[in-house]
Structure formats: structure tokens, C-alpha cells
Amino acid sequence: xxxxxxxxxxxxxxxxxxxxxxxxxxxxxxxxxxxxxxxxxxxxxxxxxxxxxxxxxxxxxxxxxxxxxxxxxxxxxxxxxxxxxxxxxxxxxxxxxxxxxxxxxxxxxxxxxxxxxxxxx
Amino acid sequence: xxxxxxxxxxxxxxxxxxxxxxxxxxxxxxxxxxxxxxxxxxxxxxxxxxxxxxxxxxxxxxxxxxxxxxxxxxxxxxxxxxxxxxxxxxxxxxxxxxxxxxxxxxxxxxxxxxxxxxxxxxxxxxxxxxxxxxxxxxxxxxxxxxxxxxxxxxxxxxxxxxxxxxxxxxxxxxxxxxxxxxxxxxxxxxxxxxxxxxxxxxxxxxxxxxxxxxxxxxxxxxxxxxxxxxxxxxxxxx
Numbered sequence: 001x002x003x004x005x006x007x008x009x010x011x012x013x014x015x016x017x018x019x020x021x022x023x024x025x026x027x028x029x030x031x032x033x034x035x036x037x038x039x040x041x042x043x044x045x046x047x048x049x050x051x052x053x054x055x056x057x058x059x060x061x062x063x064x065x066x067x068x069x070x071x072x073x074x075x076x077x078x079x080x081x082x083x084x085x086x087x088x089x090x091x092x093x094x095x096x097x098x099x100x101x102x103x104x105x106x107x108x109x110x111x112x113x114x115x116x117x118x119x120x121x
Numbered sequence: 122x123x124x125x126x127x128x129x130x131x132x133x134x135x136x137x138x139x140x141x142x143x144x145x146x147x148x149x150x151x152x153x154x155x156x157x158x159x160x161x162x163x164x165x166x167x168x169x170x171x172x173x174x175x176x177x178x179x180x181x182x183x184x185x186x187x188x189x190x191x192x193x194x195x196x197x198x199x200x201x202x203x204x205x206x207x208x209x210x211x212x213x214x215x216x217x218x219x220x221x222x223x224x225x226x227x228x229x230x231x232x233x234x235x236x237x238x239x240x241x242x243x244x245x246x247x248x249x250x251x252x253x254x255x256x257x258x259x260x261x262x263x264x265x266x267x268x269x270x271x272x273x274x275x276x277x278x279x280x281x282x283x284x285x286x287x288x289x290x291x292x293x294x295x296x297x298x299x300x301x302x303x304x305x306x307x308x309x310x311x312x313x314x315x316x317x318x319x320x321x322x323x324x325x326x327x328x329x330x331x332x333x334x335x336x337x338x339x340x341x342x343x344x345x346x347x348x349x350x351x352x353x354x355x356x357x358x359x
Contacts, residue, residue: 001320001322002319002321002322002325002326002355003326003355005322006355072286073282073287074286076286078286
């Protein structure tokens with residue numbers, strides 16, 4: 001599975017990069033000739049919604065991999081115990097709070113993107 | 122250069138001390154005005170016989186006196202004080218990330234456990250065709266240069282943050298260098314099996330390319346390159 005995760009990390013990174021470059025060149029670096037109506041039409045096109053959906057999915061997958069690495073490294077009994085003696089025994093609680101926070105952020109992003117943008121509500 | 126070295130040694134005796142502490146020693150330089158770090162530690166031991174450290178060959182071959190000198194891992198026997206001292210001050214601590222047994226002596230078990238995992242021996246059940254040894258072409262033999270010279274001092278693995286945080290799961294640069302030594306050996310018949318055993322999220326892929334291992338290796342080896350070669354081989358088998 002190690003190689004699979006390695007590919008997944010790079011594939012999602014490519015999508016993230018492509019999206020950022022596309023948005024940067026299309027709207028941020030050359031903003032002339034673009035007004036609110038152009039922006040509105042572009043961003044509500046089906047192609048843009050698919051691209052944005054891919055971007056969000058990639059961002060979530062890519063972030064989860066990175067955040068899991070942070071959890072493994074810094075929310076273990078060993079590491080917490082190293083920072084403050086005795087804190088290591090609360091590692092499970094720290095990990096639970098950390099994961100709950102991540103899930104909450106993902107749910108909020110999903111809600112904003114899916115209901116307010118992709119479904120056009 | 123000052124006539125004296127202010128040597129600060131990490132001291133911890135689990136039978137006596139509640140916590141580790143740093144002890145200061147004033148060490149006189151010899152007539153050469155320089156010395157190896159191991160000589161400075163030995164002079165400290167002459168002042169206080171309870172100072173405990175590991176050493177054997179004192180020539181950078183046995184790899185038993187790996188320590189942390191002013192923040193950098195290395196072998197005390199081949200590191201001149203002038204190379205690591207800041208001004209005339211030198212702080213010597215045990216290798217980081219491994220449990221301390223006493224003073225500068227660490228428990229190497231987590232390190233050796235990872236070394237054992239990679240099966241550091243030639244695995245080949247085939248009959249020896251020549252009747253006396255397994256032959257290898259000079260070009261195949263060349264592939265092992267820079268891999269077999271490791272003395273297992275643990276300077277690299279204990280300078281690696283990934284090994285500090287996950288010593289049970291991440292194999293570490295020293296053992297991975299040895300893993301690649303056998304993966305690259307054309308006489309070994311377990312290449313695929315060795316690679317499959319390493320193909321998880323931790324064993325190899327926990328290396329984030331920080332390259333502390335390469336910068337501290339007292340033998341001038343490049344574990345980081347070997348790890349990248351393993352990753353390339355892993356991608357070939359999918």
C-alpha cells in the first residue's frame with residue numbers, strides 16, 4: 001500500500017497544482033476584461049464545477065495524508081510525553097480531538113462546496 | 122586557541138539521578154592544541170571515574186562511540202574537537218531518540234530490531250555453480266560500493282526525525298541502506314520479497330528526504346540516495 005499512497009499523494013498534488021495555475025492565470029494574474037458577470041458565468045459552468053469538485057476531493061485526500069503523518073508523529077504517546085512528562089497517557093484523547101476537528105473541517109467544506117456551489121443552491 | 126576546552130557532558134545514572142543533568146569539565150589541550158572528542162571525554166573520565174561511555178577501536182571502524190556533539194551526531198573517535206567546538210565550548214550528549222542506559226550510553230535495541238527486520242544476509246538457495254563461491258561481474262559488484270561500508274554506528278538513524286517519532290515502524294536510514302545493499306546485490310534471490318516487505322506507509326515511505334542521515338554519516342555514505350533507489354524499485358513492482 002505504501003506505493004499506492006505515494007502515487008495518490010502525487011496525483012492529487014498534480015490536480016491541486018493544475019487548478020491553482022488555471023485560476024491564477026485565468027482570473028488573478030490577468031484580471032482585465034473580467035467582470036462579475038464573466039466570473040459568475042465561468043464559475044457556474046459544468047466544466048468548472050467538475051474541475052472544482054476534483055480540486056476539493058484532491059485537497060481532502062492530500063490533506064488527510066499529510067494530517068495523518070502529523071498525527072502519527074506528534075500525537076503519539078512518545079512525542080507528547082517528550083514535550084511534557086505524563087502527557088503521553090492522554091495521547092488517545094488528543095488524537096480523538098484532532099480527528100474530530102479534521103472531520104468537522106471536511107464536513108464544513110463539503111457543505112459549502114456541495115450545497116452552495118455544485119448544486120447551485 | 123584557548124589552552125582549555127570547556128566540556129559539558131550529559132550525565133544520567135538511573136540508579137541515582139531523578140533527572141539527567143549536564144556536568145562541566147575543564148579539559149587541557151595537549152601540545153598539539155587539538156584532540157579528538159573521545160580524548161576529551163577520556164580526560165573527563167580521568168577527573169571523574171563515573172563518566173560512562175562506549176568505545177572500542179577508536180579509529181572509526183567499530184562504530185561504537187556515536188554521540189551528539191554540539192547538536193551534530195558523529196563518531197567521537199574521528200571527530201576533532203576543533204571541528205565541532207563553538208569557541209572553546211563543547212557539549213556532548215548521547216545519540217538522540219534512543220533510551221539512555223547511563224551517561225553517553227544508549228540502548229541500541231530499537232535500532233538493531235529494525236536492522237534484523239531487513240534480513241541483512243545474502244538469501245540464495247541455488248547451487249553454487251563454480252563449486253566455491255557465487256561469482257559476480259565487476260559492474261554488478263560496483264553497485265554495492267557506498268552500501269556495504271556502513272559500520273552501524275546509528276548516527277544516521279538517530280539524526281532522523283522520522284526515526285525519532287516512529288522507531289518501531291520506520292526502518293530508518295541505516296537499516297534501509299543495508300536493505301538496498303541486498304536488493305542491489307545480483308547474487309541475492311529475494312529482491313521482490315524484500316521489496317514487498319517494505320511496501321507499507323511507514324517502512325520506507327516515512328522518509329521525507331530531510332537528508333540528516335547523509336549529512337552526519339561519519340563514513341561519508343549516502344543513505345538518502347539508497348532510500349530513493351528503494352522507492353524507485355518499489356514503484357517498478359507496483
